[in-house]
Amino acid sequence: MMVNESADQLYNFALLDEDAKREIRRSLLKAVALPGHLIPFASRDLPIARGWGTGGLQITLSIITPDDTLKVIDQGDDESVNAVNLRRLIHRTTGVATTTDTPAASLIQTRHRIPEEPLRADQILVLQVPMADPLRWVEPSLERAITMHGETDYGKMWVYLYESVVRAGDLRIASQYPVIVNHRYMMDTTPIPRWDVPKLHMAETLYLFGAGREKRIYAVPPHTPVEPLQFEDYPFRTEYRPGQRCARCGAENTFLTSHFVADANGGRWEMTCSDVAFCAKRQGEQRDR
Amino acid sequence: MLHFVLNDRVNNVIDEDWILRVDHLYKHFGPTCADCHQLTGPTQGRSHCPRCGTVWACVDVNLQLAKGEVLGIVGESGSGKSTLLQMIHLAVQPDRGHIWYRANGETAHDLTTLNRYEARLFRNTHLGIVYQRPELGLNMRFSIGGNVAEKLLLAEWRHFGRIRARTTELMVKTELPPERIDDEPPTFSGGMLQRVQIAKALASRPAILLLDEITSGLDVSVQARILDLLRRIQWEDRITMLLVSHDLGVVRQLARRTIVMKNGHIVEAGLTDQILEDPQHPYTQLLVSSAL
Numbered sequence: 001m002m003v004n005e006s007a008d009q010l011y012n013f014a015l016l017d018e019d020a021k022r023e024i025r026r027s028l029l030k031a032v033a034l035p036g037h038l039i040p041f042a043s044r045d046l047p048i049a050r051g052w053g054t055g056g057l058q059i060t061l062s063i064i065t066p067d068d069t070l071k072v073i074d075q076g077d078d079e080s081v082n083a084v085n086l087r088r089l090i091h092r093t094t095g096v097a098t099t100t101d102t103p104a105a106s107l108i109q110t111r112h113r114i115p116e117e118p119l120r121a122d123q124i125l126v127l128q129v130p131m132a133d134p135l136r137w138v139e140p141s142l143e144r145a146i147t148m149h150g151e152t153d154y155g156k157m158w159v160y161l162y163e164s165v166v167r168a169g170d171l172r173i174a175s176q177y178p179v180i181v182n183h184r185y186m187m188d189t190t191p192i193p194r195w196d197v198p199k200l201h202m203a204e205t206l207y208l209f210g211a212g213r214e215k216r217i218y219a220v221p222p223h224t225p226v227e228p229l230q231f232e233d234y235p236f237r238t239e240y241r242p243g244q245r246c247a248r249c250g251a252e253n254t255f256l257t258s259h260f261v262a263d264a265n266g267g268r269w270e271m272t273c274s275d276v277a278f279c280a281k282r283q284g285e286q287r288d289r
Numbered sequence: 290m291l292h293f294v295l296n297d298r299v300n301n302v303i304d305e306d307w308i309l310r311v312d313h314l315y316k317h318f319g320p321t322c323a324d325c326h327q328l329t330g331p332t333q334g335r336s337h338c339p340r341c342g343t344v345w346a347c348v349d350v351n352l353q354l355a356k357g358e359v360l361g362i363v364g365e366s367g368s369g370k371s372t373l374l375q376m377i378h379l380a381v382q383p384d385r386g387h388i389w390y391r392a393n394g395e396t397a398h399d400l401t402t403l404n405r406y407e408a409r410l411f412r413n414t415h416l417g418i419v420y421q422r423p424e425l426g427l428n429m430r431f432s433i434g435g436n437v438a439e440k441l442l443l444a445e446w447r448h449f450g451r452i453r454a455r456t457t458e459l460m461v462k463t464e465l466p467p468e469r470i471d472d473e474p475p476t477f478s479g480g481m482l483q484r485v486q487i488a489k490a491l492a493s494r495p496a497i498l499l500l501d502e503i504t505s506g507l508d509v510s511v512q513a514r515i516l517d518l519l520r521r522i523q524w525e526d527r528i529t530m531l532l533v534s535h536d537l538g539v540v541r542q543l544a545r546r547t548i549v550m551k552n553g554h555i556v557e558a559g560l561t562d563q564i565l566e567d568p569q570h571p572y573t574q575l576l577v578s579s580a581l
Binding site: 150151152153155156158159162163165166230231232233234 | 405406409413428431432434435436438439440442443447448449450452471
């Protein structure tokens, strides 16, 4: 049993009891062995509500060790309410060091984003997932969806993509872009934007996905092919626009979000890096120069 | 068709050039008992066993389908003809018996040995099916184009432009207005939806087209136009068809050869004209005399 002196001794290390952690780790092993396949798990009650990251949190709590350095992001921001509270909960029950610097972290729990800085083989990224099954859009029955996954019966999902081109003139799927993992299972990349989807392909890092409400775990192990669904004449594209630029740090190759900046004239919209820690780091480097 | 042996009308044997052969096929639903076979069948006039309640949908069904021919299966409701079609469509697993498939003189394959994944692949590439009710064959939330494209997408077509072109071509072939490619099924009439189903079934150029009561529920003039369309497709593509219907008029118009089913058994088989002009089995006589 792991103990850390600086953790709150009222709780077991990492809050969950050891049996719960063991059960989640078993599901994680299955998930890594079958890349992209949805593995059911018990999904315990936690002191946060369903939909606030319980899936990701349970994965983090069951794999964290006292030597880890933790980073938690929500919408690309380390300082948003959700990120701050999850980080405080994990820190209080484990006593691990926390950071906002991506290269310094060994374990990163995230929602909506994969950090801009490239991840390494010794890091693990845990994603909080709202909707686990990509077939949810075309097949409401869970039982039939499981059969469809088993038989690689993804025709309906391709029709969904076809309809997207017919209706919008392009593959307009903002997040939850469907991908085929390891040439076998169709997986939802929820909740990351298209921008981050190529980062899953043949990555150095282990990606773990947890959906607490839906009680499912899935994974993309390192060096696994991840191919987005696309047509030959309508290829998959990220949100990149030529000439785009962050208004704060000037980065030209990052995922941007719009912010409203109030000033004397009433205010204006600004496009800035979604990865706030990365943006701040670049701004600091520019000041030092 | 000339290989047909006239004096053997029940076991209609064509030794050469067959594409599909059904051997001693059985299917029942229920627990079965020792007396089932004595208490059911056309002579008893029932397919459910009065002792144990088992329904015998197909009992010792044999048939052969020659390449390019249209075979009709007639019979009343509950005679087992739809169950037979579903078994050939590999949607229902038979209890016993074999379904042999042989394409272009290759070695024959027993379709009953395929696992679910292989069966799905076979269905997508070699079979096309048209149901009586369009809701069974079409997804009402997708557009007409999407429904037809589903078969092409399953066959690994990944070029949107080519999929659109093929879908339009199929719509023209089935006499659907190509400009309505992006409309949704609920905005189409019943007869048009049957055309959409036919277009979808033909999309992957299947070897066998299965037609399950496709004109039931349509008015007579629409019915006639659908039959004209099928006759034209059969003439142009030389496609093999299995036509299930309770309507002797439909079978007479399309099928060269016909099988009559009653209570899960084949009671008579032969050339359609022969069966209609000179029915041998009492049930067929009743069927012919009651029509019109």
